[in-house]
Amino acid sequence: MKLAIIGQGGHSKVIHDIVKAIKGIEIVGYFDDKYDQSYMHQGIQYGRVLSAKNMLDHIDDIKFVVAIGNNKVRKMIVESLNLLDPRYAVLIHPSAIISPSATIGYGSVVMANAVVNADAVIQKHTIINTGSVIEHDTKVGDFAHISPKATLTGNVTVEEGVHIGAGATIVPQISVGKWSTIGAGATVTKNIPNDCTAIGTPARIKVGKKLIGGGQVVK
Numbered sequence: 185m186k187l188a189i190i191g192q193g194g195h196s197k198v199i200h201d202i203v204k205a206i207k208g209i210e211i212v213g214y215f216d217d218k219y220d221q222s223y224m225h226q227g228i229q230y231g232r233v234l235s236a237k238n239m240l241d242h243i244d245d246i247k248f249v250v251a252i253g254n255n256k257v258r259k260m261i262v263e264s265l266n267l268l269d270p271r272y273a274v275l276i277h278p279s280a281i282i283s284p285s286a287t288i289g290y291g292s293v294v295m296a297n298a299v300v301n302a303d304a305v306i307q308k309h310t311i312i313n314t315g316s317v318i319e320h321d322t323k324v325g326d327f328a329h330i331s332p333k334a335t336l337t338g339n340v341t342v343e344e345g346v347h348i349g350a351g352a353t354i355v356p357q358i359s360v361g362k363w364s365t366i367g368a369g370a371t372v373t374k375n376i377p378n379d380c381t382a383i384g385t386p387a388r389i390k391v392g393k394k395l396i397g398g399g400q401v402v403k
């Protein structure tokens with residue numbers, strides 16, 4: 185497979201290592217807005233993010249991955265590129281364990297030692313980061329990021345754009361609403377609405393300096 189990597193920050197270094205570990209993938213382009221102009225070096229194309237699309241003129245079977253950790257920026261770039269879903273690669277580190285009944289959407293990346301169990305549904309352009317666990321029947325929405333060592337237990341729903349912080353745990357049956365953030369190390373025991381941040385054990389919703397949960401202001 186020929187692959188162009190879009191984004192050249194810290195997250196993309198890890199994706200680069202995954203690509204090398206998978207074998208059989210040839211990197212044919214790196215794209216980032218840090219490159220002022222397009223140029224070719226040792227057979228690899230470099231250029232600004234949106235110029236990645238021009239690769240389609242030269243390589244019919246090329247695939248892309250948007251290797252940017254920020255969920256909103258990743259979505260913005262995918263929308264700007266406006267490519268068909270199958271143009272995006274699914275990259276899974278060889279040490280990850282994926283159930284045969286789980287599904288992983290286009291553009292998603294599963295990092296080393298992650299586990300995705302039976303009937304889990306991972307949608308598009310997600311990051312299933314190092315050592316995270318996605319348990320049976322759990323759904324992870326488009327553009328979500330499950331950080332290292334986070335655990336989504338069974339039948340959890342994580343909606344579009346959610347960021348689950350490192351080491352956080354979501355207990356069974358719970359849902360986390362669109363574009364919300366769960367702090368590192370939190371334990372989420374109640375449903376979390378859209379567009380908010382929750383921290384701690386049990387997790388409370390953060391409103392400015394205050395933490396709100398179970399209908400009462402905790403602090």
Ligand SMILES: CC(=O)SCCNC(=O)CCNC(=O)[C@H](O)C(C)(C)COP(=O)(O)OP(=O)(O)OC[C@H]1O[C@@H](n2cnc3c(N)ncnc32)[C@H](O)[C@@H]1OP(=O)(O)O
Nearest residue numbers: 313331332348349350365366367368369370381382383384
């Ligand atoms: C490979 C990778 O690196 S993947 C990236 C993984 N990234 C993560 O896991 C980060 C997840 N993000 C966090 O945990 C963040 O701290 C957030 C989003 C929860 C909060 O961020 P902010 O809104 O900027 O909060 P801020 O840093 O101002 O802290 C506000 C208060 O909450 C506390 N706080 C912040 N995060 C947490 C947390 N995870 N758990 C408990 N308390 C926290 C702070 O100590 C501070 O307390 P204080 O007011 O008593 O001093």
